[in-house]
Amino acid sequence: MTNRNFPLSKEEYEEPRCVLCMDQDAPTPIPQRRVREKLDEYMSRRDYAGAERHLNYWLAEARQNGDLRGEFFLRNEMMGHYRKAGNKDQAILNANEGVNLIEKLGFENTLSAGTAYVNAATVYDAFGMPQRSIELFEKARTIYEGSLPETDGRLGGLYNNMGLAYMALKRFGEAYAAFLKALDVMAKVENGALEQAITYLNLANAVELEHGLEKGEQKIGQYLDKAAALLDEPTVPRDGYYAFVCEKCAPTFDYYGYFLVADDLNERAKSIYERA
Numbered sequence: 001m002t003n004r005n006f007p008l009s010k011e012e013y014e015e016p017r018c019v020l021c022m023d024q025d026a027p028t029p030i031p032q033r034r035v036r037e038k039l040d041e042y043m044s045r046r047d048y049a050g051a052e053r054h055l056n057y058w059l060a061e062a063r064q065n066g067d068l069r070g071e072f073f074l075r076n077e078m079m080g081h082y083r084k085a086g087n088k089d090q091a092i093l094n095a096n097e098g099v100n101l102i103e104k105l106g107f108e109n110t111l112s113a114g115t116a117y118v119n120a121a122t123v124y125d126a127f128g129m130p131q132r133s134i135e136l137f138e139k140a141r142t143i144y145e146g147s148l149p150e151t152d153g154r155l156g157g158l159y160n161n162m163g164l165a166y167m168a169l170k171r172f173g174e175a176y177a178a179f180l181k182a183l184d185v186m187a188k189v190e191n192g193a194l195e196q197a198i199t200y201l202n203l204a205n206a207v208e209l210e211h212g213l214e215k216g217e218q219k220i221g222q223y224l225d226k227a228a229a230l231l232d233e234p235t236v237p238r239d240g241y242y243a244f245v246c247e248k249c250a251p252t253f254d255y256y257g258y259f260l261v262a263d264d265l266n267e268r269a270k271s272i273y274e275r276a
Contacts, residue, residue, distance in 0.1 A: 027066035030058050032073050039077065044240045046273060051081060072101045072116070079119045088127045095120035099136070114143035115154070122161050130168035137162045153192060156185035160199050167202070172210045179203050191237060194245045197230035201252045220256060228253070228261050243272035 035058050042051035055078050062070035075098035082091035098116045107113045121136035140158055148155050163178035182199045186192035204223040207216040231249065236242060246265040254262035 027068075029067050030062050030065070030070035030074075032070060035074075036077075048081075048085060052085075055081060068101060068105055072098065072105060072107075072112070075101065076116055076119050079123050083123050083126050091123045092127065095123040109143060111143065111147055114140040114147070117143070118154075118158055118161065121165070125161065125165045125168060128168075130165040133165045134162070134169070137165060150185060151188040153186065153189045153195065156182045156189060156192065156195055156199075158182075159185065160195065160202065163199070163202060163206070167206045167209060170209070172206060175206050176203070179206070191235070193230040193233040193236050194242065197227040197249060198245065200224070200227035200230070201249060204256065205252070224253065224256055224258055224261075228258070231265065238268070238272060240272065243269040 035054070038054055039051055042048075042054060055074060059071065059074045059078070061067075062074060075094045078094040079091060079098060082094060085091075099120050102108060102113045102116055107116075117136040117140035121133040121140065123133075124130070124136065125133035137158065141162070144152075144155055144158055159178045159182035163175045163182065166172070166175035166178060179199050179202055183196055186195040186199070189195070200223045204220045204227075207219045207223070210216070211219075213220070227249065231246065247269040250262040250265040250269075253259075253265065
């Protein structure tokens with residue numbers, strides 16, 4: 001189960017520039033904050049068609065204006081959007097374009113480059129190219145581990161997604177190590193319970209893939225129980241992301257025979273979406 005797309009934060013897509021060196025004829029930037037807020041509105045209503053129109057409109061504006069920073073911001077958002085929609089061609093196209101913009105913008109070794117590498121790598125892994133994804137995850141890890149504290153949720157997301165790519169390659173030792181790193185980071189992050197739950201389900205899937213259902217039954221059950229408890233954590237905000245996680249976790253519980261848990265998670269998600 002892949003993690004959510006990493007949005008670029010304001011300090012990432014607006015990398016520091018020398019004020020005295022700025023081109024006075026610089027392109028007109030798109031209103032990134034307003035674009036992000038409107039995108040969140042679409043996603044909270046699960047209006048995926050509206051979100052796609054919104055992203056494509058502003059991508060056209062950014063390209064027409066020569067706003068490479070705006071395009072970089074949008075490419076990152078579109079990687080995640082098309083990955084979740086299952087649109088392989090568009091997801092990979094935006095992953096490639098986003099990575100190519102890193103050098104054009106001079107963002108090498110910045111946090112924004114690390115975020116773009118994670119988003120692109122997640123796309124490649126989702127569409128059956130785990131080896132390519134590992135190459136980009138390693139680039140992101142070099143940047144993140146050199147720039148972020150161990151309590152930063154972005155590190156947890158990186159390790160979790162790396163674990164999935166290693167699992168796809170059947171490099172189970174590296175997969176388990178990455179998942180355990182993800183759990184360690186997210187245990188220190190405020191409201192990190194949802195990400196921990198996702199990682200425990202990924203661990204259950206890794207055990208099944210390596211050992212099979214029968215041999216791995218006990219360990220799988222332990223991981224499922226831990227995930228279910230974390231999703232019940234009362235301090236976790238019951239917001240749109242909580243609904244998204246419940247909806248994505250439910251099929252895994254259903255697959256392993258935790259039918260009541262799966263039904264309950266689906267009902268929670270439905271209730272939140274209906275209130276939006």
